[in-house]
Amino acid sequence: MKKALLVLAVFVVALAVCAPAFAQSGVVAPDHISWWQPAHNFTAAGNAQAIDTGNGRVVVRVWLASIGVAPFLGNDLTVVVTPKTQLLRAHGNRFRGIGLGDIRLGEHLRVTGTIDRSDPKAPVYTANRIVARTVVAANQLKWFACRGPLKAVDATAVTIVVRPLVVTRGLWDVLGVKTTFVVAPHARIFTWSAGKPVVLTLADLVAGERVLAQGSIDRSVPATPVFTIKWMRVWQPKPAS
Numbered sequence: 001m002k003k004a005l006l007v008l009a010v011f012v013v014a015l016a017v018c019a020p021a022f023a024q025s026g027v028v029a030p031d032h033i034s035w036w037q038p039a040h041n042f043t044a045a046g047n048a049q050a051i052d053t054g055n056g057r058v059v060v061r062v063w064l065a066s067i068g069v070a071p072f073l074g075n076d077l078t079v080v081v082t083p084k085t086q087l088l089r090a091h092g093n094r095f096r097g098i099g100l101g102d103i104r105l106g107e108h109l110r111v112t113g114t115i116d117r118s119d120p121k122a123p124v125y126t127a128n129r130i131v132a133r134t135v136v137a138a139n140q141l142k143w144f145a146c147r148g149p150l151k152a153v154d155a156t157a158v159t160i161v162v163r164p165l166v167v168t169r170g171l172w173d174v175l176g177v178k179t180t181f182v183v184a185p186h187a188r189i190f191t192w193s194a195g196k197p198v199v200l201t202l203a204d205l206v207a208g209e210r211v212l213a214q215g216s217i218d219r220s221v222p223a224t225p226v227f228t229i230k231w232m233r234v235w236q237p238k239p240a241s
Contacts, residue, residue, distance in 0.1 A: 038117060039068030042125060045110045048132075049076055053101045056081040058130065060109055068115050069125065079111055080126040090133040098132065108135040141170035144227060145214040150234075151178055153205045158183050160202070160229075162211060170217055171227070181213065181227045188231040200234060210235040 043066040050059035058079045062072040069077055081087070081100055088095045089102065103109070113127040145168045152161040163178050164171055171179075183189075189200045212233045218226040 038115075039066065040115050040117065041113070042066050042068035042115055043110070043112045044069045044072070044077060044079075045108070046077075048103055048105055048107045048109050051100060051103050051105070056100065058100070058103065058109070058111075058127070060111060077125060079113065079130075080124060081130070082126060085113075085127045086129045088129070088131045090131050095131070103130075103132050104134075108133045138169040138172050139222070140219070141168075142217050142219065143215070144168050144170040144217055145212075146171050147212045148210070150205060150207055150209045150211050152207055153202060155202050158185075158202065160205065160211075162213065179227065181215070181229050183229050183232075184215070187215075187229050189234065190232075191234045191236050205234060206236075 044060060044062045045064040046060045046062040048058060049061050050057075052058070058081055060077050060079060062069060062075060062077050065073050087098050087100060087103075089098045110131045110133070111127050112129045113125060116124040116126065118124075146162065146164040146166065148163045148165040150160060151163055154160070159180050159182055161178055161180050163176065164174055165176065167175050183202055189202065189205070190197045191200055192198070213229045214231055215227060215229040218228065220226075
């Protein structure tokens with residue numbers, strides 16, 4: 001019995017110590033947990049759905065959210081923009097100031113701000129900072145990277161079939177689907193052995209190996225894009241001892 005009480009006491013102490021971490025981790029805790037308190041700051045990322053320059057409002061379709069705006073995931077969040085709100089446009093790692101009217105519909109936004117819960121039924125979300133970034137649509141990207149098992153090799157057609165399990169946005173449509181890739185004539189194919197790269201040819205590849213590939217996408221025919229590998233690392237099975 002004493003042992004059980006000791007374990008329970010340790011568990012309670014652990015909860016008390018971890019409470020702040022849970023509150024900041026984006027996990028929505030049930031209301032009946034005494035240490036959980038509604039957040040008064042928020043971070044959200046999503047796409048601009050509407051811009052009201054007259055009333056200083058931006059509507060964001062939320063795809064990533066901190067705990068304060070977690071209920072809006074997949075839904076629209078209306079954010080108040082004040083004269084103190086910092087509005088920026090990102091170009092790579094560079095930022096420049098913009099006006100509210102410069103934000104374009106569909107543009108990717110990252111918003112940080114505060115939550116006024118004076119009226120618990122109608123909290124007000126005010127932006128301290130909004131960063132707009134133009135993100136190229138997945139079906140317009142012209143490069144890719146992926147990782148997955150090699151399913152087939154056709155040295156005559158100079159193609160391989162891979163089932164991509166990890167992909168960049170350009171291959172979202174074929175995630176987990178057996179897909180044919182063209183291997184460029186001068187593609188760099190290699191494996192790693194004894195701490196050094198070993199050059200391979202297409203004829204060296206065997207179904208069942210794992211590959212990490214990168215290359216280009218030809219979207220001349222949108223319905224049937226062509227994926228061409230420019231370089232590829234291969235994980236070959238270790239020889240039986």
